[in-house]
Amino acid sequence: MAEKKEQEKPLAHRIDIDRNESFAVEFMKPRHRNCVKCCGCTTAILLILVTTVIILMVTIFHLKDPVLIFNMSKIEGLDVLKEAKAPSGLNLRSEAEVSIKNPNVVSFKFNNTTTIVYYDGFVIGEAVNPSGQAKARRTLRMNVLMYIMVDKILAVPRLRDDLVAKTLPFSTYTRITGKVKLANVIQKRFVVTLNCTVDVSVSGQTIEDKNCKTQYSY
Template sequence: MAERREQEKPLAPATPAIVFVEKLTPFPAAEFISRRRKRCLKCCGCSAALLLIIAVTTLALMLTVFHVKDPAIKLNSVNIHGFDKLSNNTNALAGFNLTLVAGISIKNPNAASFKFDEATAGVHYGGALVGEARAPAGEAGPRRKRRMDVVVDIMVDRLVGVSRFESDYAAGILPLSAFARVKGVVKITEVIKRSFVVKINCSFSVDFRSQVIRDRSCMRDLSL
């Protein structure tokens, strides 16, 4: 009977489970976003400043070092030798030539050399070509001026073949015109380079008696 009562005795309640609830720290969203935004602004600012520096430097180089300027040609002097032997006697002039020496200069304003091919020159009288010559190829250094003498043989038989020669000889004044043509290239880099053809046309008069060049006038031309 006693055993039966013990069996009917209610069981002790189970020990309640202890649940630990961890207190989560709130996520610092605002602070994180603020820091990230500052980093992005700094990165964008540095990139923009770098791009600006590159753009300004490139522009400065394009306007200075990389800017290709036009070369110029100039006639500095003209001298003609042999006028003391010139006469209106056609028979005495057979095989006789005058020598014209033209001093020209090529100015190169660029930061790279202006390399030019063989130059051509000629002399006209009364619309007829009475002499021509070629000058050797060369180079005008960076921001330098290259001087050269072009020697042209004027064929007197062509001079006397012009209808106005006798009247000009009697007046003692021979009007001539001369030209020079130079073709070359300015090469800054393999990509930045330009070709030029510089030309000059001059007119002048030669005094037979004093052998002085008078009324010299020149016009320069440039083509790409």
């Protein structure tokens, strides 16, 4: 009888081990499920955030090109060109307006704006506007005062023919550089150039016709 009892002890021990292992497995199952659920929720949240950022970048936060507009109103004193001998060193005043339209949801900060006036390929005037910024989805208008050099105009060979036609074909070149920055994460640099040809009436000293072309570089 003693031998039978001794043989039963290892069997009881094995049953205890099996019960412990079964209990451990049952205990790990809920933890495994919770881990899977947690990982699934985290992945879903990350996907939603990434999708939202992509949608915002493509729609609301999509950085668009600023629009540059140049309007020259008149040039005062053109009658002096009809005189047999115009005063040396005389400068004519020209008023113009440079507009910067910013279609973005953040401000467009730009450097100095340069405008050059040409007559038959010769530089006859120049103006520089200070740096600034165009607010989000707003149009910034800047008044430009340029001085046209009479000596430079008189040196152009075609001037006599244009005076007979009572129209001076000028051209202007305006260049602006700036950047748009979104939350210090998305940043884009713009270089906008605007080339215009304008026909100036000698008698009326006003702009009769204008044609402009815009170019962008980044």
